[in-house]
Amino acid sequence: MRPRLSLKRFLLGSPLRTAEIHEQRLSKKAALTVFASDNLSSTAYATEEILLVLKLGGAGLLSFVVPIGASIALLLIIVVLSYGQLIRAYPTGGGAYTVAKENLGVGAGLTAASALLIDYILTVAVSVAAGIAAITSAFPRLFPYRPHLCALAIAILVVANLRGVRESARAFALPVYTFVACAYALILVGLFRGFVQGLPPATPDVAAPAGPLEYATAFLLVRGFAHGCVALTGVEAISNGVQAFQKPVVRNSQITLYVMGAILGSMFLGISYEAYLFGVLPKPEETVLSQIGRMAFGTNWLGTGALYYLTQFSTMAILVLAANTSFAGFPRLASILAEDRFVPRQFKNLGDRLVFSNGIIALGFVALALILFFGGNVHLLIPLYAIGVFLSFTLSQSGLVMHWWRVREQGWGKRLALNALGAVVTAAVLLIIGWVKFREGAWVVVLAVPAIMFLFWKTRRHYFQVTMQLSLADFDRPRLARHTVVVPVPPTPNKVVLTAVEYAKSISKDVLAVTVNVDNKHPEEVRELWKKFVDDVPLIVLSSPYRSVVQTLLRFIDEVEDLRREDKLTVLLPEFVPARWWHNLLHNQTSLMLKGALLFRAGIVVTSVPHHLHEAAQEKGRASRNDW
């Protein structure tokens, strides 16, 4: 017989043994694709976000894209170096949550965790939406299908991540490195065309606003800076996933972090400079990167234009893969929180492929909901973004300051100074972002962070209460004086019923069967039939003028429970299990309804005695006629 390949196995592959977890560790090159795609991909939209703001101040302000870009690059250096310290101090990973919790207290840790969880979700939503925007820029006919394409991209990411860490890294390596190569080619060709060939810059068609501008100009510059800070999102991902690296984990993850910072900084500065060089402006239907690409490479398929399309596809790919950073980070953070019982413990279960499957699936669903809510529009999602990242930056850097102060190992002074600088700078940026973006949508995050923290505490409180109630500390062994079993049965006995009655007799001497006579048969007739098959268990024949079987049975069970208060009461349900799932639709499901109704009754034990039907038996008409 040919083995059946289930859809799950086909999509996700065979299960891995727990012992194989160490074989799933990542090399530096592979880790760069898993953890850096979010960070690197932000170059696809960070410059555009700055220009969108500067455009409001007229053509004169557009040249500020370069100094703003440079100041963000400087900020990047500080943050990257600070996170290098974090990896050194916390080689077991955990990132901002662990650092803040251990050094600043649980409240600070949970603030960082909720901010990070929000940002992981937003990273998926923003990156996927921006990736699809890259494709709709090159192929405008696809523009109306943005939400559908986003949903497809998320589904692919979920499946790739459920297959496992190493396989997702293998699948994502080509697009990530292609994007980096294309971006550098774009910058070099653009610079060559700009300086050597003297390509004329496009004239920005922006009207200068009338009136006094000094205050407005300063505000726009600050706002442009705040919007451009999205470039820094994803820096923290490596510090959260240190344990996914091959040994030596600290050195490998630090090197990967510094390489990532260098690539990001150079690409971001290069693209920002070319946007200025070519006088590019954001358009609703085409991204800034796409416009620079058209000017640098042209659009003829057979010439350098092929590079333009390759850039667009690789941009789409890396933006979609940027979401992959969150698929690596979110489930890990959720598993750490689950370990501390702040989120449901299902998040710490490793799936068949040694990944935190529940975290991956949950992230996919929430991000998809967000994208569908905002119709896949990147600019509506961006204002929510970055505030959570900078909040976690600030908390983790502040925590590290406390850490170095406490441990005072060799060279602690330098490290403390670096992290203090990181804390001050990121706190300042956090305030700027909060101030500038508050009315644009950052207020949602400001409300969401405490709301999620509240849920963390409620979850932990629940687990604490459960632990206390299940504790053996004050356990008095229950004394079971007697045990009464009630077996609800159909008016006509059958194999299922008799099996259940025999089982009931094996667990108690006090067994009584009960039925509801909805067919208006004479009760004595029902009783006589019962006695033919069961002569040692009494049958109570209840009537129900309104044919409500379940309610009448429940009322009877209540009466028995009241009568035998000292006893343990078991309701034993005879059930047959059809050969096919859809056969269930052909039966009354009385047992199921009783089970559901009795589930929340304290003190009543509900037991099923299943009887499995076979297809062949059903075909021969030997199966029970009863719909019980």
Added chain:
Amino acid sequence: MIGDDRRRQIMARVTPLLQAIDPEVLLLEVLLDSTRQQLAFVMQKGEWPLVIGMNWLDYVSHRDEELQARLQEGIAKRLEVVQQRQAREEEE
């Protein structure tokens, strides 16, 4: 389990007493537990099953008037509970 003859005897004794108490209350079954000390009268009034327990020795030692008084008291208590349950069901 109680024997058929004994069951018939008990039902024949109790049914007219119940009729006198409340004609709507029907006696459905008489049960004896495994210790053979506790009797239970399973009755029904309309949609509501009622179960009243009684010590076997009490049952055999009571005269009919005493038994009727006990049953009346038991039924009144159960109907009180039924009223509470009915109110709860209506609320739900």
